[in-house]
Amino acid sequence: MPTVVRYTPVAIFLHWIMAALVVWVGVLGLLHDSWPKGTQGFWINVHAVSGLLLFALLLARIGWRAGHAPPPLPAEAGELSRRLSGPVHLALYLLMLVIPMIGVVTFIWHGRVFDFGLFRVDFGIKSNRAIFHPTEDVHGYLAYALFALVGLHAAAALWHQYLRHDGVLERMRPGRGR
Ligand code: HEM
Numbered sequence: 067m068p069t070v071v072r073y074t075p076v077a078i079f080l081h082w083i084m085a086a087l088v089v090w091v092g093v094l095g096l097l098h099d100s101w102p103k104g105t106q107g108f109w110i111n112v113h114a115v116s117g118l119l120l121f122a123l124l125l126a127r128i129g130w131r132a133g134h135a136p137p138p139l140p141a142e143a144g145e146l147s148r149r150l151s152g153p154v155h156l157a158l159y160l161l162m163l164v165i166p167m168i169g170v171v172t173f174i175w176h177g178r179v180f181d182f183g184l185f186r187v188d189f190g191i192k193s194n195r196a197i198f199h200p201t202e203d204v205h206g207y208l209a210y211a212l213f214a215l216v217g218l219h220a221a222a223a224l225w226h227q228y229l230r231h232d233g234v235l236e237r238m239r240p241g242r243g244r
């Protein structure tokens with residue numbers, strides 16, 4: 067394995083905690099129509115509050131990245147990776163930014179109230195199908211695009227690790243590094 071320069075521990079921590087959150091929020095999203103009527107509101111609230119946490123972590127991550135540029139790719143990484151990784155990472159960031167924003171509009175204009183456990187936030191907006199219906203569709207389509215891109219991204223990471231052996235995955239691996 068070539069010697070690699072790793073991302074900072076903060077960037078690595080945020081990457082993996084947010085990857086887990088995307089899976090959690092995404093699975094809850096896909097299950098929205100499967101809950102019994104009595105518990106559906108509860109789970110949609112859990113989805114929304116977890117999504118807001120993801121959004122807050124994303125802002126922290128963007129702030130951290132602004133002051134800590136990613137380490138240069140290992141010399142062994144190919145030309146295709148150099149060209150593709152930037153746009154794919156940017157698209158992942160943009161989707162994680164825009165999906166929650168559209169989710170908030172869908173949530174509020176469905177007349178729902180955020181329940182954070184200790185307190186509730188009610189915008190007092192009446193349910194308006196003309197708004198929440200199209201935004202719910204767009205929110206869902208963008209979430210599917212995020213899932214597809216995450217699949218491509220994870221496959222690329224495994225390709226680097228097991229076929230190219232170029233040390234790219236090592237840069238983002240939790241722990242102290244080898
Ligand atoms: C990256 C974060 C998120 C992902 C991946 C995600 C994913 C999804 C998915 C896959 C669906 C189902 C769409 C469909 O059935 O076509 C959904 C629905 C929904 N999401 Fe999200 N979501 C995220 C963040 C949020 C946030 C932050 C909120 C609100 C604050 C939110 C509110 C909603 C609402 C209200 C629905 C529709 C629920 C219903 O009434 O059926 N989402 N989301």
Ligand code: HEM
Nearest residue numbers: 085088131136151155158159216220223224234235237238
């Ligand atoms: C929901 C899941 C995931 C999301 C949203 C995500 C998002 C991202 C983003 C935005 C970056 C760019 C970091 C930066 O330069 O600022 C990144 C880097 C990286 N991710 Fe993920 N990721 C996810 C899952 C995974 C998985 C499952 C793997 C491994 C199998 C992985 C491996 C990597 C690696 C190795 C890098 C560093 C790439 C490089 O050195 O340029 N990611 N990820």
